[in-house]
Amino acid sequence: MRFRNASVRAKITALIVSLTCLWAFAAWVTLREGANLLWAATVNGSVIDPSEPLLVELQRERRLTLARLGAGASEEDRALRDQRAKTDGLRATFEESASGTVAEFAMDDVLLQRVSEVKAQLTQLAATRKAIDAGRADLSQAAARYNGLIDAFYRMYDSVAEFDDKEVAKDGRTLNDIHRSREMFAREDALLAGVFAKGGFTPAEHAEFVKAAGVFDYTLNEQLPKLPAEDRADFDGWLKSAPVTRVQAMETQLIRHDPATDQLPVSGEEWRRSAEPMLSTMQTVTLAGGDRLLERITPVAVGVIVRLILAGGLGLFAVVASIVLSITTSRQLLAQLRKLRDAAHELSDRRLPSVVERIGHGEEVDVAKEAPALDFGDDEIGQVGQAFNTVQRTAISVAAEQAELRRSIRDILLSLARRTQGLVHRQLTVLDVMERRETDPEELKELFRLDHLAIRMRRNAENLIVLSGSAPARTWRRSVPMVDVVRGALAEVEDYTRVTLMPMGDVVLVGRAVGDVIHLLAELIENAVSFSPPYTNVQVSGQLVANGYVIEIEDRGLGMKPEDLQAANARIADPPEFRITGTARLGLYVVSQLARRHDIQVVLKASPYGGTTVVVLLPQELVQLDPSPEPQDDDGRERLPRRQPGAAAGAAAATATRQVPSGNVRTLRQVRPGPLPADMPGASAPVTDPVRQEAETTTAPPPAPSETPADPEQQPVAEFTPSGLPLRVPQANLAPALRDENPTQPDIEEDDDERSPEEIRAMMGSLQSGTRLGRSRAAEMMDDQPGGEA
Template sequence: MRFRNSRVRTKVTALIVSLAALWAFAAWVTLRDGINLAWVAVYNKGVAQPSETLLLELQQERRMSVTRLADPGRVSRSALEAQRARTDAAAANFRRLADGGDVRLAAGDDLRQRIDQAFQRLNQLGPGRDAIDAGHTDRAQAVAAYTDVADALFQTYYALATLHDDEIAKDTRTLIGLNWARELISREDALLAGIIAEGRFTGSEAAQFTQLVGAERYFMAQSQTDLEQADPAAYARLSKSADLARLHTLEDLVSQQGRPGGFVPVTAEQWQQASSHALTQLHDIVATAGDTLVGRSTPVAAGVILRLVLAGVLGLVAVVASVVLAVTTARTLVRQLEKLRAAALELANERLPGVVERLAQGEKVDVAAEAPPLEFGGDLIGQVGAAFNTVQETAIRTAVEEAQLRQSIRDILLSLARRTQSLVHRQLTLLDVMERREADPAELKDLFRIDHLATRMRRNAENLIVLSGASPARAWRRSVPMVDVVRGALAEVEDYTRVTVLPMGQVGLTGRAVGDVIHLLAELIENAVSFSPPYTTVQVGGQSVASGYAIEIEDRGLGMTPEDLDATNERIANPPEFNLSSTARLGLYVVSRLAERHGIRVSLKASAYGGTTAVVLLPRDLVIEAGEELSGEDTGPLPEQERGARRIALVGAPEVVPEPAQEVVVPVPSAPEPPRPAPPAAFTPGGLPLRVPQASLAPELADQPPSRLDDEDDRRSPEDIRKIMGSFQSGTRRGRSEAAKLAREGREGEDDQ
C-alpha cells in the first residue's frame, strides 16, 4: 500500500515541505532586515567611530608632513613624531575593533573585503613616511600616500550604506557625502599649507587647488539638499555657518589669484584659522547626525523583530493547520483514487481486451453488461468517477464499432479481391488460349507482356485477400520441385530478368504451401529488385539445412541500418494488427502473414556486398527430399512456369546458373546388351527424368549402330523448318482444343445428371 501510494503521498509531502520552506524564507527575510538594522550600532561602534578618529589623525599628519617638506622650520621633527604616534594609536584601535568577532559576524562579504583593503593601505603608510623623512618624495606624492588610506576608509563607509531600510540607508549616504566634503577641505588645507610654506605656487598646484574646491562645493551642495529633509537642525547649522562662509571666501580668492610661480594671496594664519574652524564644525555636524541616525535605527529594528514574532507565530499555526488538512485530505483522496485506478486497470487489462477478443471471434457483445457503472460518491472524485463511467462505456462501444468497421473493411477487401482474382484468372485463361493460337512472334511477345502484367495483378489481388485474413484460392494437390516454385515467383516479378537463380538442389515443396510460398518469394524478390540500382542483379539460391530448407534472396542495393533491420525483423516475426495507417509496410505485412500461416521463418540481414539478404527458412514438414515424391508421376512444371517458359523465349530470360550435372554410370560389357534405364532419383533441373540415349529401344535394335542423318537434312532452309514447326504447333493446339471440348462436354453431362 505504501509503495503504490508513494507518488501521491510524495506530492503531498512536497507541498507541505514547500509551504514550510516558504514560511521559513519569509521569516528569515523579515528577521534579516531586523538584524541588519540592529547591527547598525555594531557598525557604528566597530567601524564608523574608530575610522573617523583615524581619519582626523591622518588628515592632521598629512598637513604637517606636507608643510615640513616645504619648510622644515615650520614643523619640528618632534611634533611630527608625536602626531604619527597619535595616528598609529588610532590605527591600532581601528584594527582591533573592525577585526572583532561582532563586526565580522554582522558584516557582509563586501564590507569585510573593504576592511581588509583598508588594513593593507595602512600597512603601506610606513614606506611613505620613510620617504618623507629622507626627502625622497615631493609634496604631491606625500599627499597621495595619505589620500590612499583615506579613500580606503571611505570605501568602508559606502559598504555601510547598503542597509535594507531605505530611509536609513539614504540618510547614511547623506552623512557620507558630507564627510567626503570635509575630506576634500582637508586636502585643500594640506595642499595650500605646503604652498604657503613654499612661498609660491609650483607646477600644477593652482589647478589642483581649484579642482579640489570645485569637488568640495559639489558634494557640499548635494549633501545640504539631502540633509534638509533628513535632519533640518543640522541643515540650518550648516547653511548659516559663518566659518564655512569665511572658508569659501578664501577659497575663491586663492582660486582667482593663484598662478603657477605666483605668491599666495592669503597668509598662513588666515587660512589655518578658517579651515580649522570649518573642519571642526563639519565634524561636529556629522558626529551629531550619526548619533541621531543610530538612535533612529534601534526602535525600527525592534519593530521589525516584533512583527517577525507575530508573523512567525501566526504563520507557524497556519502551516500546522495546512499539514493536518493536507494529510487527512490526502488519505481520503488516495483511497478514492485507488478505487478509480483499480477500475481503470480492470477495464484496460481485462474487460476491454476480452471484449475485443470476443468481437474478433464473431461473438455479440452487450455494451451495458460489459460497462457497469461504478459508485464513487457525490464529491469531486465522484464526478471524476462518473466521467470515468462514461469513458469506459464509450471505450467499449467504440471498440465494438471499430471491430465491426474493421470486419466490414475486411469483407469489402475480400469481396473486391475475390472478384478481381476471378477476373484475372479468366483473363489469364483467355491469354493462354490466345498465346497458343498466335504464330506471329511480335504479337506473341506483346501477349506475353500482357500475361506478365495480369500475373502481377493477380498477386496484388491476393495481397488484398491476405490483408483481409482469408487464404488465396490457388492450391496444389501435388508437390512441386523447389526450382519451379522459385521460377513461379519470378513470373510474378516485373524485373525478373535482373534475377539470377542459383542451384536449388533436388528437393520439392508440398502442394498445400506452393501458392503461399510463391507469393511470399515474389514479394521479397520484388522488394529486392525495387530497392537496388537497375544495373545490379538479385541472386536467389537455396540449400537444405538441419531444420528444413533455406532460400536466400540477396540484392546489391544500399542496404538498411541495424536499427531498421531489427525493427523490420520484429515486424515480420510478430506482425501487428492490420489497420489502415500501415499502408507503407503492406508488403512486409503480407510476408509476415503468409510466413505465419505455414510456420516459415523470414529474417533480413546485411549483405557482404552492402545490400540486404532475405532468408526464408521452410520447415522440414513442407520440404520433400529427393527420392520421395519427386520421383513419382505427380510432379511437373507449374502452369505459371509453362507460360513463363514461352514468355521468356521471346521477351527475355533471367540468368539461371545450371545445376551441377550428375554422372550416370552405364557399364559397357564386352558383348552388346540392351541399354539400361536411368537410375532412379536422376532428374534434370526442371524435374524431368534424365534421358539416357537408346534406353527405350528394343534389344534387337540396340545392336545396330545409330544411323546418321542425311546431309540433305543439314541443308534445310529456314522456311522449311518454320513450316515443320508450324505444323507441329497447329497439331498440338488442335489436340488441346479437342481435349478441352471433351472435358467441357463431360462436365455438362455430369451437371445434367
C-alpha cells in the same frame, strides 16, 4: 502552451512556488530595512567606531610631524614617538576589526574597496615615517602624504550605506560633511604648527593656509543650516565659545599677514592653546549629534522589526498553510485521476482487445459484465468518472460491433475469394481442354496467355483468402522438388521471362508447405520484377544451409531506404492486424502471414549491385533431400524436360496417379501457365508449371501410353529461356496424322494381324482423342458436383 499542457502536479507546484515568491518579495521589502539596520550596526561597530579614534590620532601625528620638520630637528622627539606608538595601536585594532568575516559580509563591494584602500595607505605609513626621519621629505611632502591617508578614511565614510529613511539619511550626510570640515581645520592647524616651528610662512605655505581656512569656513557654514534644531543649537554654542572666537580672530590676522615680513602676528603657543580646544570640542559636538541620530533611528528600527514580524511571520504562516492544503488536495486529486487513468488503460489494453478477440472467435459478449461501473465519488472527479463509465460502455459496445463487422467483412471476403477461386479453377480446366484441342499455333498462344492471366487471378483470390485469415484450398500430399516449386512461383508472375533461375540443388519441399511457399515466392518475385527497370533481370537462387534452405531473390532496381527496409522487416517479422483501410502494401502482409504459418524467415536487405535482396529461410522440417534428382545440363543450370512430338497426352497421363473409392481414378495433370509476351523470342512457347496439379475424376480407364517416340537424335532440340524454361516448338506435339494438311488414309486390309504402321497410328490417335474427351467430360462432371468450387 507548454504550461497549459503541463501535469496537475506541475501546475500545483508552480502555484506554490509563485505564492512563495510573492511572500518572499513582500518579506524582503520589509526585511531590507531591517537588514540595512543590521548591516549598518555591524559596519558602524566594526569599521566606523575603530576608525574615528585612529583618524584623530593620525591628525595629531601629522601636526607633530610637521612641527618637527618646521623646527628642523634631526632626531625624533619623545612626543612624536609616543604619538606614533598610540597610532600603531589603534591601527592594529582597526585592521583586525575591519577584517572580520561578519564585517566583510555586512559591507557592500564599494565599501570593501574603500576599506582596502585605507589598509593600503596604512601599510605605506611606515615608509612615510622613514622618509621623514631620513630627511627625504620636506614639510609640504609630509603634509601631502598624511592628507592622502586621511582622505582615504573620509572616502570610506562616504561609502557607508545610507538608511532608507530620507530624513535620517540627510542628517547623517550633514554630520559626515561637518566631520570632514573638521579635517580641513586640522590640516590648517598642522600647517601652522610647522610654520610656527620655523618662524615664518613661505608664499606657497601661506597660500595653502588661506585655502584650508577658506574651505573650513565654507563647508562649516554650508552644513550647519541643514542640521536639526537640537544639533544646530549645540553647534551655535560651540561657535560662540572662546576658543573658536580666538581662533577665528587669529585666522584673520594670519590671512592678512604678509609672508615677506619676518614677524608673525600670532605666536605658536597662542594658536595651540586655542586650536586644540576647538578641535576637541568640535569632535565632541559632532559625536553628540551622531548619538542623537542613533536615538532617532531606534524607533524606526523597531517599526521595521514589527513590520517584518507581521509581514514575514503571518505571510509565512499563510504560505505554509497554502502548501499543506495544496499538497493534500493534489494528492487526493492525483489519486482519483490515477484511478481513472488505470481504468482507461485497463479498458484500452485488456478489455477492448479481449472483447474483440472473443468476438472474432465467435463468442457472445455481455457489455454490462465487460464494463462494470466504477465509483469515483460525487465531486467533479466523480462526475468525470461517471462520464468515463458511459464512455467505456459505449466503447465496448462499439468495439463489439466493429469486431462483428470486421468478422462479417472477412467472411464476405473469404466467400468471394472461394467463389472466385472456384470459378478460376473451372476457367483453367476449360482453358486446358481448349489448349489440348487447339492446333493453330496463334490461337494456342492466345489460349496460353489467357491461362497465365487466370493463374494470376487465382493468386489474387488466394490473397483475399490469406487476408481473411484462412488457408487456400491448394494442398499437396507428396513432396515437390524445390526447382519445381520456384517454377510454379514463376508461373504466377506476369513478367516471368525477366527472371533468371539459378541451380536450386537436389532438395524437395514437403507437400503441406508447397502451396504457401509458391504463393510467398510469387509475391516476392512479382514485387522484385515490378520495382526494377524492364531491361534488368531478377535472379533467384537457393542452397542448403545449417538452419534449413535459403532462397535469395535479388533485383537490380532502385532499392529501398534504410528506414523503409527496417519497417518492412518489422512488418514481416511481426505482422499487424489486417485492416480494411490504411493497408497500402498488401503483398508484404500476405508474405508475413504465409511466413508465420510455416515459421519461415523473410528478410529484406540492400543489394550491393543496387536494388533489394530478399532472403527466404525455410526451416529444416520443411525440406528434404531429393532421392531422385533431376539431371542437369552441362552448364549446371536445371532444365525442364524436353517435350517430344506427339507426347502431350502421354506426359499428361504419366503424372502420379492413385486409386480412389468407387473405382474412380484420380489423376494429376500439368497445366501450362501461359506464353511469353508477343514481342519476345519464343512468344508462342508455353511454360510448363510442374506443380500446378489439380485433381480430376473420371470413370474412364487409364489411358494407354502414346506411340513410341521416334529416335531422339531425329527429334527437334528444344530451346530455353535465360531462366531455364522451354520454348514451345509449333506443332511439335501434334499427332503425325495431323501434320499433313491432306492426310491419306491407308487401305485397311482384312487381316488384323498385318496392320500397317499408318493403321496403328490412326488407331492410337483415336484412342488419344477419346481419352481427352473422357477427361474433359469427367472434369465437367466434377465441377458440377456440390462443393466443387471449394
